[in-house]
Amino acid sequence: MDRDWASPLDLDAVAAHAGYSRFHFIRAFKQVYGLTPGQYLSRRRIERAEELLRTADLSVTEICWLVGFGSLGTFSARFKKQTGLTPSAYRERHVGQGAGLIPGCYALLWSGGFKSFGNRAGEGDAKGDEQGDGKAAGAGPGHRNSGEGG
Numbered sequence: 001m002d003r004d005w006a007s008p009l010d011l012d013a014v015a016a017h018a019g020y021s022r023f024h025f026i027r028a029f030k031q032v033y034g035l036t037p038g039q040y041l042s043r044r045r046i047e048r049a050e051e052l053l054r055t056a057d058l059s060v061t062e063i064c065w066l067v068g069f070g071s072l073g074t075f076s077a078r079f080k081k082q083t084g085l086t087p088s089a090y091r092e093r094h095v096g097q098g099a100g101l102i103p104g105c106y107a108l109l110w111s112g113g114f115k116s117f118g119n120r121a122g123e124g125d126a127k128g129d130e131q132g133d134g135k136a137a138g139a140g141p142g143h144r145n146s147g148e149g150g
Contacts, residue, residue: 001041025037042078043082045068052066054091054095060087060088060091064076064087
């Protein structure tokens with residue numbers, strides 16, 4: 001959950017990976033962390049949102065989607081419950097106390113917000129696999145699209 005915080009939580013898969021039933025896993029997790037897995041994941045997502053609100057020139061809605069919430073209302077309510085401020089009020093309070101904001105397009109690219117620009121870490125994609133070798137054309141860490149022909 002700490003590594004893949006923006007992905008949907010498949011509690012059955014996490015519990016199975018740990019070797020527990022879903023319900024036993026929830027009880028054991030709560031006993032150790034003091035939170036259910038869903039609460040823990042929500043807390044991690046809000047922490048990431050706090051960082052983006054302080055550092056990235058993205059809208060609250062964009063940040064909501066980037067950190068893995070499917071609803072702006074749920075995001076705002078949980079954000080306020082955890083921090084005591086709405087996302088907009090949090091940004092107003094914290095922006096300008098450090099370096100300038102990172103441009104939104106760069107923050108989206110860095111955080112994986114542009115999913116259609118290739119795969120991460122060499123994962124194959126049937127849609128982009130035009131060469132038949134499991135690699136999408138033009139995808140990869142060293143590829144640059146200069147817009148020039150030839």
